[in-house]
Amino acid sequence: MTCIISVSPDDVLHRLRAALGDAVVTDPAALEPLRADRSGHRSPGAPLAAVRARTVEDVQAACRIAHATGTPLVTRGAGTGLAGGAVAGPGQVVLDLSGMDRILEVAPEDRVAVVEPGVLNGALNRALEPHGLWWAPDPASKEISTVGGNIAMNAGGLLCAKYGVTREAVLGLAVVLADGTLMRLGHRTVKGVTGYDLTALMIGSEGTLGVIVEATLALRPLPEGAVHTLGAFFPDVAVGARAAAAITGAGHVPAIMELMDEATLAAVRAHVSADDAARLPETGAFLLVQADGPGADEQAAAMAELIRSAGGEVTVTADPAEADRLVSLRRTAFPALEALGTPLVEDVAVPRSRMPEMFARIREIEAETGLRIPTSAHAGDGNLHPVVLFGEPSRVGGEDGAQEAIPAEVWAAAGMLFRAGLELGGTLTGEHGVGLLKRAFLKEELGEAQHGLQERIKAVFDPRGILNPGIVFTP
Incomplete structure (x- = not known):
């Protein structure tokens, strides 16, 4: 189009x-x-x-x-x-x-909030807290990212393993189509199967099918009881990945399970305060695990034992301040890596059981290309974020566009990462979306038939091709 x-x-x-x-x-x-x-x-x-x-x-x-x-x-x-x-x-x-950043309604009796798309994730949950409710999607950028953007990208975050991605937390949408038609999709009810699920189609459509102007969100009660947080250190990320796989394999569903490899932890150590840095080991990988809700203490103890059996050193705390400190280490990962070079942040996901293999493939790609690729992961759902670093610390892009600004060898390494994820039964993107940066690889995952069908769906909603042209599909 x-x-x-x-x-x-x-x-x-x-x-x-x-x-x-x-x-x-x-x-x-x-x-x-x-x-x-x-x-x-x-x-x-x-x-x-x-x-x-x-x-x-x-x-x-x-x-x-x-x-x-x-x-x-x-x-x-x-x-x-x-x-x-x-x-x-x-x-x-x-x-x-x-x-468009208003919270239009909070209905505690229905566990529903109705919001405009410009509401920030963090601001929404602060408004919901007095009602004993929260909206579960929790991207690392929650203080600066909007609900509408989360929905458009079907964003994930730290809590996906237990509480799901954005799609699981949206009941309905108001959407303006390319010609200005306003449509209300979905339901306010928990159940609703009338017609095709156009709400789900819109979620993750990256602005290519319509413009989200209102969202009816499914809320959850705030978890009861103390949250138990585990901070674990391993000699290397392979051991940490096996420990994470052991936790999910044993049937545990932690609220948070985040893994940082050796290079990422070293970058965080250099980025945080001297006091926090002194509490981190000189080498190794870091696994953050959090259990909430009924039985959190027993679950935390069981997961700690699995970590020790896998070769990790672990501490368990129910102190909120200490938990915040541990979680902040994970949230600091991206800015810490930005200080080391220009980042190309990637976003592949693989089956949880194959996460150790994906970390090994990333090490092989580093060796083959000579590039640094520090990697962190939402280990509870197998979503990895390899960050290809090159050049001096700066933002990518120049007057001639980012395709020229990012060296060819960096794009080649990204392609190797994508194909490694696909070969392990995974996907090109777990939460960031296809956008401009991955559209050239989309057909490799979808295949010709599905790729063509998706292009035809786009044409039904946007026959002139005016909405986010070039996003997802190559023009």
Whole structure:
């Protein structure tokens, strides 16, 4: 599908301003940051304009004009994505939803919240806490990432192994289609099987099928009792990966189980305070495990014994402050690695039992390419984040776009990582999405028939191909 511009850029701007007034932004300084997201990908030039939507009607107006004129429309929230899915370039209009940040309703009796897409994960859970409720998706970027972005990418995070990814926590959506039509999908009820599940189709669609303007979220009661946190150290990541596999193999479902390899732990040690660094071993890998809810103490004790049997040293705590310190080590991993070089953050997932093999394959790819690839993992669900480091500490991307800025050998290493994950029965992306960065590999996972079917589904929802063009599918 190709966007065909049927009017001049000046005419597009005139129509947008007539309909949306000062919500239309063309100031070059304001448009410049919209060329990139946290993936590091940078477009060749600035977008035509941005629409800072405040209402559903703003979104509908922008979509109608874009559809009528064939103007590419890129939906953006906080810009924290890691796949290039919210990067806008010349001739495109950014639909900025970050200002649609209201919590519209909290219904404790139904365990439901209704929110706009720009609400931040962390802010939502602080608002829910007085009601004894929470929304389970917990990306490491929860203080800066939006609910709408989480839904668009079907985001994961630290708590997925027990509480599921975003898809398991969404009951319904309000979505504006490419032509401005507003549709309400899903249900407010826990059960509901009427018709095709278009809510699930929208979740993880990366802005290619419609614009999410409201979400009905399934909430959970806050876990009761003390949370027990385990911090375990291993001589190397292979031993840690086997311990993590032993925990899931024994039937335990920890709330959090995060594994950092030797290089990642060393980077964290160099990044944290001297006091925290002194409490970490000089070498080795780190496994963070957390048990919550009824029986958490017994589960923690059983998991600690499995860790010791696998060759790890472990401490167990029910102290919230100590738990926060241990969890913060994991949340510090990405900024710590950014300080060492320019990162290309990847996101493969494999069956949990094959995670030790994937770590071994990553070491082989490091040896073959000569590149540093520190890796952390959501070990409870087999989702690994190899970070290919190159050059000096900086953000990826330049005036000519990130494809030129990232060296060919780094892309080659990424391809080797993807194929290794697929060969082990895994997937290209566990939570970051396909975006721009993985679209060239998508057909290898889906196959020709499914890839073609997905392109045809895109065409049904967006016949002119204006929504996030080039995202997921190669133009």
